[in-house]
Amino acid sequence: xxxxNRHWKDKANSTWMLVCTGxxxxxxxxxxxxxxxxxxxxxxxCSFIDLIFSKEWKPWENKFGFAxxxxxxxxxxxxxxxxxxxxxxxxxxYLTHYAKSRVLKIMQPxxxxxxxxxxxxYGVWGILVIVPFVAKLGNFFGIHTTGYTILSGALVLSVMIxxxxxxxxxxxxxxxxxxxxxxxxxxxxTKWETIKYVIIxxxxxxxxxxxxxxxxRAFGETIAVLMVVGNVVKIPQGVFDAGYPLPALIAxxxxxxxxxxxxDSALMMAALILLxxxxxxxxxSRMYIYRLEKYR
Amino acid sequence: xxxxxxxxxxxxxxxxxxxxxxxxxNAEIPENKITVILGPSGCGKTTLLKTLNRLTDLxxxxxxxxxxxxxxxxxxxxxxxxxxxxxxxxxxxxRPYPLPMSIYGNIAYGLKISGHTKKQFxxxxxxxxxxxxxxxxxxxxxxxxxxxxxxxxxxQRLCLARGLAVDPEIILADEPASALDPVxxxxxxxxxxxxxxxxxxxxxxxxxxxxxxxxxxxxxxYLGEVIExxxxxxxxxxxxxxxTKAYIKGAFN
Numbered sequence: 001x002x003x004x005n006r007h008w009k010d011k012a013n014s015t016w017m018l019v020c021t022g023x024x025x026x027x028x029x030x031x032x033x034x035x036x037x038x039x040x041x042x043x044x045x046c047s048f049i050d051l052i053f054s055k056e057w058k059p060w061e062n063k064f065g066f067a068x069x070x071x072x073x074x075x076x077x078x079x080x081x082x083x084x085x086x087x088x089x090x091x092x093x094y095l096t097h098y099a100k101s102r103v104l105k106i107m108q109p110x111x112x113x114x115x116x117x118x119x120x121x122y123g124v125w126g127i128l129v130i131v132p133f134v135a136k137l138g139n140f141f142g143i144h145t146t147g148y149t150i151l152s153g154a155l156v157l158s159v160m161i162x163x164x165x166x167x168x169x170x171x172x173x174x175x176x177x178x179x180x181x182x183x184x185x186x187x188x189x190t191k192w193e194t195i196k197y198v199i200i201x202x203x204x205x206x207x208x209x210x211x212x213x214x215x216x217r218a219f220g221e222t223i224a225v226l227m228v229v230g231n232v233v234k235i236p237q238g239v240f241d242a243g244y245p246l247p248a249l250i251a252x253x254x255x256x257x258x259x260x261x262x263x264d265s266a267l268m269m270a271a272l273i274l275l276x277x278x279x280x281x282x283x284x285s286r287m288y289i290y291r292l293e294k295y296r
Numbered sequence: 297x298x299x300x301x302x303x304x305x306x307x308x309x310x311x312x313x314x315x316x317x318x319x320x321x322n323a324e325i326p327e328n329k330i331t332v333i334l335g336p337s338g339c340g341k342t343t344l345l346k347t348l349n350r351l352t353d354l355x356x357x358x359x360x361x362x363x364x365x366x367x368x369x370x371x372x373x374x375x376x377x378x379x380x381x382x383x384x385x386x387x388x389x390x391r392p393y394p395l396p397m398s399i400y401g402n403i404a405y406g407l408k409i410s411g412h413t414k415k416q417f418x419x420x421x422x423x424x425x426x427x428x429x430x431x432x433x434x435x436x437x438x439x440x441x442x443x444x445x446x447x448x449x450x451x452q453r454l455c456l457a458r459g460l461a462v463d464p465e466i467i468l469a470d471e472p473a474s475a476l477d478p479v480x481x482x483x484x485x486x487x488x489x490x491x492x493x494x495x496x497x498x499x500x501x502x503x504x505x506x507x508x509x510x511x512x513x514x515x516x517x518y519l520g521e522v523i524e525x526x527x528x529x530x531x532x533x534x535x536x537x538x539x540t541k542a543y544i545k546g547a548f549n
Contacts, residue, residue: 187406188383
């Protein structure tokens with residue numbers, strides 16, 4: 001009797017776990033299907049390719065071109081990654097290979113604090129500090145700008161994604177066995193040569209995935225970016241131009257424009273595009289890692 | 297007076313934090329012989345080995361006093377160019393850690409770092425040292441493949457070849473057979489015996505039988521101290537200290 005009871009419990013528990021895992025697997029598909037159904041109205045009227053590549057955003061004329069938003073989002077997040085990736089990599093190397101372990105212990109909570117700051121606070125900080133700074137920088141180069149630019153968005157974002165990238169990088173660098181460094185050092189390599197030729201090479205796939213994660217985070221970040229980026233619908237020509245990223249489009253307009261069915265549908269479409277691009281980033285970096293690992 | 301050994305260790309004390317790992321070590325490592333540092337786990341053998349090429353630099357909170365002399369240089373002196381010293385000592389670690397590159401790349405790495413870039417020179421060296429370690433026949437058709445694809449035993453021989461390629465005078469081996477199957481570990485032992493005419497070899501082990509098979513000279517350690525040292529025959533046949541007798545009988549390990 002007791003045995004049956006235990007056996008039954010065992011079965012029940014494993015079933016629950018399976019159900020939970022199932023929910024998590026289904027979730028993204030439910031999201032995509034939901035967004036697709038909501039944006040179906042727009043799909044009926046216009047072709048997908050037109051929507052993606054068209055530059056015209058005139059909702060009152062039923063012209064919905066997403067190109068300015070997509071391109072602006074790409075600008076902001078790639079620029080943010082370019083700014084923060086080297087800083088993160090050098091910091092992670094320093095913390096794991098040069099600093100005393102006490103320094104890492106102090107840094108860890110600092111990184112967590114950075115990660116925990118609400119994004120609206122980053123936005124306010126951006127308006128107060130980064131926007132005026134970028135305006136001055138623009139003037140220095142002889143460009144007249146208010147400071148509400150792609151560059152401001154990228155700068156704010158680059159700080160926001162630091163903790164995510166840095167934490168992953170530290171974890172990855174710590175998994176590399178010390179004996180590997182010892183092997184390289186005993187062949188007469190200096191510490192820097194060891195890091196350059198051995199440690200980074202060994203950690204390369206991990207480093208790429210850390211950057212991929214940062215890029216995905218940057219791409220989806222909404223509030224802080226929309227507060228400093230200017231929100232002007234146009235294809236940016238340079239970093240001192242204003243722009244209008246995808247998430248900002250949704251956040252700024254959702255709720256107000258629901259009375260216009262096409263507009264509502266267009267915003268859902270924007271959400272769908274956002275989701276798909278983030279998934280593409282993730283898949284691409286995953287495939288890249290898979291390929292590298294196979295040939296290593 | 298000229299030091300008679302290849303390496304001469306004098307009054308070596310080593311602390312990590314407050315814990316004393318090595319206690320007043322005095323020892324000599326003779327040239328062109330296999331010296332086995334023998335002793336139970338945790339007695340400081342590996343730390344002593346790592347002191348010889350100052351890999352102890354990687355440890356935190358470490359305090360060393362005493363001297364380790366090779367030729368006329370004090371290895372422990374902070375002014376000593378440690379990369380040059382390390383190049384004179386090939387390291388073979390407990391498990392093989394191939395560098396994340398090809399089989400060829402692993403052997404060429406040390407040479408490239410010391411400034412050799414000519415392909416022909418590198419090719420010759422790679423072939424030569426793969427032959428020395430009896431790997432050439434097994435890997436000659438796949439030199440460009442990642443070293444991680446080799447078996448553990450092959451990797452260990454590759455790591456040895458990699459160390460030999462930078463033309464060291466000394467080979468330091470830290471329980472080189474502990475991760476290997478009996479056949480591979482025999483292969484490594486035989487290699488050491490072949491190589492000792494050209495190199496001074498230091499092997500750390502806690503396996504008594506292995507020590508008996510390969511040692512010419514033994515340094516026996518217990519709890520951070522050198523208990524007894526001397527030529528292998530004398531050490532195993534006629535040990536002087538009680539601790540040594542007990543250890544050789546297998547009373548503890």
